[in-house]
Amino acid sequence: MQFGNRRKKLIVNAQTEQLYGHCLQFYSQSPTENISLSEFETFAVERLKLLKTVENLGVSYVKTSEQYTKKLDTEFSSLNFPFRSEAIIKDDKKSSSGPSEYEKRRKDHISHFILRLAYCQTEDLRRWFIQQEIDLFRYRFNCLNSKSKREFLHLNNLRYDTVSVMEKTNLAEKLINSSFAVSGITVEDQDFYKVPFQDALDLVRTRKVYLKEGFVYVPHMEIVTIVLNDFRTRLSKALALTARSLPAVQSDERLQPLLNHLSHAYVGQDYSIQKSIGKISLDQIETLSAKSYPLCMRQLHRALRESHHLRHGGRMQYGLFLKGVGLTLDQALQFWRSEFVKGKVDADKFDKAYAYSIRHMFGKEGKRTDYTPYSCMKVILSNPPSQGDHHGCPFRHTDPELLKQKLQSYKVSPGGVSQILELVKGMHYQLACQKYFELTHNIEDSGFSLNHPNQYFLESQKLLGGPGAVAGGKGDVKREDIATPKPSNVAVRQTPGPGNLPQEVVAEMTEDLDSFFQDA
Incomplete structure (x- = not known):
């Protein structure tokens, strides 16, 4: 019996190491464990709050700026998602100071797949989900130190060779001239990766890397571009496959209401009962x-x-x-x-x-x-x-030219109209409405x-x-x-109304x- 328990523990530890051996992942393996509906809901809501914060900050700040990073750091800390490479998984599942690293990585993994189910249903939802997950991934990857980045590349079979010190020294002048972020001092201190040029077309097109004999020499700080392209491709394919299998998942009457409403989710103040x-x-x-x-x-x-x-x-x-x-x-x-x-x-x-x-x-x-x-x-x-x-939402459902005329009729300045239309073009409809608020109330920052x-x-x-x-x-x-649905109202589709009303x-x-x- 003891041998059996030990063997089972070794198997669980091996699976944990495979899934959560790194604080960042491509979400290639779907979760197989059982979770409660309450946990399902909690994980989904907290990741959705995180993605909405990513969206809002991405419009308000430069995505690699210090302010952007600090605000996302705060959000990660409050929602207990993993984002620093120094933390390790311990045997204890929970500590007195809060969730363990294991629990954080587990929540990150499961919550991603829950939102996949909810956001694979339409093209607009898929596009929004992919963009926020990519921005989130970029932030988390940039938080990693050099060692953790190399470990991540290795774990995901992105086996790009690190340029040797000798080769880097021989090519120093060309590397400095071709990479605007590299100087004579930093070229010695940072890693360069030798990558097939077809894997780095964005960097080649923008002339950010040195190209030689079919390979590009990618500075340490630019490798994220290649990793993001890979992540986008994988996630896009995964969402398409998820959409095909969704009918089977929706046949579960416990999950159908949750998935149907998750993409409409709002977490905030309840405005149904008024104090005044x-x-x-x-x-x-x-x-x-x-x-x-x-x-x-x-x-x-x-x-x-x-x-x-x-x-x-x-x-x-x-x-x-x-x-x-x-x-x-x-x-x-x-x-x-x-x-x-x-x-x-x-x-x-x-x-x-x-x-x-x-x-x-x-x-x-x-x-x-x-x-x-x-x-x-x-x-x-x-x-x-x-x-x-x-x-409906005028920013979402109105033709841009008609929206422009409507905003002008409400005395919004030409510059303000342009800002709003730019947000609408990027499908940031709530941010466009917030900008409308700021312009019509003559304030620079609404603060909410x-x-x-x-x-x-x-x-x-x-x-x-x-x-x-x-x-x-x-x-x-x-x-x-x-x-969370109760058995008595899993799917509410009754037609209310007294029986003696006229048919029309x-x-x-x-x-x-x-x-x-x-x-x-």
């Missing part, structure tokens, strides 16, 4: 829409005022936002009724066809669910608007990371000292869209039901 509900009066809405609404809600409000009607997607997005800023149910009913009656809907038809869905938003009908206002990710990635719709339309409103009111400045969420962190009313209420009335 009712402090916003109906006659303030028009003024607030011009001063403190994000562009998506300003667009919906303007469309409602002009046509006195919004389709289902617009009503859900704007209605839940208004709920989040502090409107009571009675105020919401009064607001929507007054607008619709100005159009082609009389009061009797409104009460029969539309009032139910508003009460439903507030948890007074159907399943009695207290629906939360949509986060930025949900607005960006949910059902896109079609002709006649006004919901924008993730929610109601967050935009509250931050605006704090600056302006308006009535919404005291209206806030519960203060607790809420993991929206990734709540039910059809109106259940339009795009799957997208808008899930527990996400």
